[in-house]
Amino acid sequence: MDLLESLAKNANTFTVEDIINTMDIQxxxxxxxxxxxxxxxxxxxxxxxKYLIIPLGAEKGKYTIHEYIIGSxxxxxxCIAYWSALNxxxxxxxxxxxxxxxxxxxxxxxxxxxxxxxxxxxxxKNEKFFGMRKEWIEDTQVNITDKEKTLxxxxxKPQFCGGIIEVAKGLKNKDYDKNKLIxxxxxxxxxxxxxxxxxxxxxxxxxxxxxKSDAHNYLFLDPTMPQKGTRSSDWKLIVxxxxxxxxxxx
Numbered sequence: 001m002d003l004l005e006s007l008a009k010n011a012n013t014f015t016v017e018d019i020i021n022t023m024d025i026q027x028x029x030x031x032x033x034x035x036x037x038x039x040x041x042x043x044x045x046x047x048x049x050k051y052l053i054i055p056l057g058a059e060k061g062k063y064t065i066h067e068y069i070i071g072s073x074x075x076x077x078x079c080i081a082y083w084s085a086l087n088x089x090x091x092x093x094x095x096x097x098x099x100x101x102x103x104x105x106x107x108x109x110x111x112x113x114x115x116x117x118x119x120x121x122x123x124x125k126n127e128k129f130f131g132m133r134k135e136w137i138e139d140t141q142v143n144i145t146d147k148e149k150t151l152x153x154x155x156x157k158p159q160f161c162g163g164i165i166e167v168a169k170g171l172k173n174k175d176y177d178k179n180k181l182i183x184x185x186x187x188x189x190x191x192x193x194x195x196x197x198x199x200x201x202x203x204x205x206x207x208x209x210x211x212k213s214d215a216h217n218y219l220f221l222d223p224t225m226p227q228k229g230t231r232s233s234d235w236k237l238i239v240x241x242x243x244x245x246x247x248x249x250x
Contacts, residue, residue, distance in 0.1 A: 003033060004042060007053060011140065012065055013073060016049040046070060046114055064115045067099045068137045068144070071119055074112065075103045079132045079143045082122070082160035085150040088135070091170030092162070100160050102145070102153070104129045122160060128188055147176040152184040155193045164222035165245055168200050172249050178208055185210075192219050199235040203246055 003023070007014045019030060034051065037043045041060040043051045050073050054060050064070075068080050082100035086092045098118040104126050112119045131149025134141045145153060151170050154161035161167060170176075185193050191213065198210035199221060215236045220227060222240055229240030 004037060004053065012053050012055075013046070013069065014051055014053070015073070046073060047112070050074075066137050066140075067117045067119075068142045069140045070114055070117070071099045071101050072140070072142050074101065074119060075105050075107050075121055077105065077129070077143075078103050079129070079145055081145045081150065081153055082157065083154075083162055083166065085145045086154060086161055086166060086170055088144060089147055089150065089170070089175070091147075091150070091173055091175075092166045093169075094162055094166060096162065102129065120160070122157070128156075130187070131184055148181045148184050151176065151181060152188055152193060152197075155185070155196045156188055156190050158196075158222055159224050163224045164196065164200075164241070165249075167196075168204065168246060168249055171197075171200055171206055172204050174206070178206075182208060182210070191215055195219060195235045195237050196221060199232055199237055199239070200246075202234075204249060 003019070007019070016030065016034070019025065020027060034043065038045060042054055044054060044060050046052055052065065054063050068084070071080060072078055079102045080088070080099065081102040083092070083096040083098070084100045087094070087096055098120050101119060101121045102124050103121055104124055106123060107121050110121045112121070131146050132143050133146045135144050151167060154167040154170070158164045158167060185197050194210060195213050195215070197208065198213065200206065201208040201210050212234050213236045218231060218236050218238050220240050221229070221237045225240045227240060229238045231237070232239055
């Protein structure tokens with residue numbers, strides 16, 4: 001109980017390493033203590049070596065905390081991103097059924113379900129892992145991509161945000177730094193990002209300064225949609241959206 005009270009003063013989650021690094025206790029003894037605490041319903045295992053503290057009066061199996069806090073424990077480094085970040089900033093009215101997490105680290109399982117919530121870990125190259133900020137979620141600070149990086153990430157990988165229409169909604173919102181958005185779009189190093197951004201900029205009259213593409217190959221505006229549509233020669237894109245999907249956003 002002394003161990004549990006000490007941990008609860010700092011956070012409502014903890015790891016085995018947290019205890020090993022701060023308390024004089026043998027690892028073998030610690031596993032026995034944790035097993036007893038879990039059987040008594042005072043803690044619940046998130047995944048190996050990571051636990052949730054169950055408050056007094058709460059029932060194990062029915063108590064949980066915000067999914068972004070749990071997501072922050074699953075891999076290091078991490079950043080809440082894509083559709084989850086779009087929703088956090090109010091860029092989409094859709095509520096994603098999966099929490100999307102970016103990381104430069106490798107994890108054996110990329111799709112995880114914890115306490116009924118699905119988590120998807122997307123591994124990135126080091127040079128794409130930038131543009132994050134800390135946000136207070138309940139009583140915990142969590143890493144999340146900033147507004148501009150969120151939009152650029154979703155242009156980079158529309159499959160992780162519900163498709164290009166969800167990105168277009170965020171861009172139409174215009175609650176972001178236009179210059180930073182362009183810098184990020186260039187920095188991420190994917191010509192598809194600039195092409196998709198340029199097309200949406202023209203269609204939605206966003207007022208961004210995006211240069212025409214000098215590419216020769218054609219890419220799909222939305223890789224999540226059927227692979228057929230009209231061609232935009234300016235942006236070297238196959239516009240494969242349903243009729244009026246973008247018109248509704250004008």
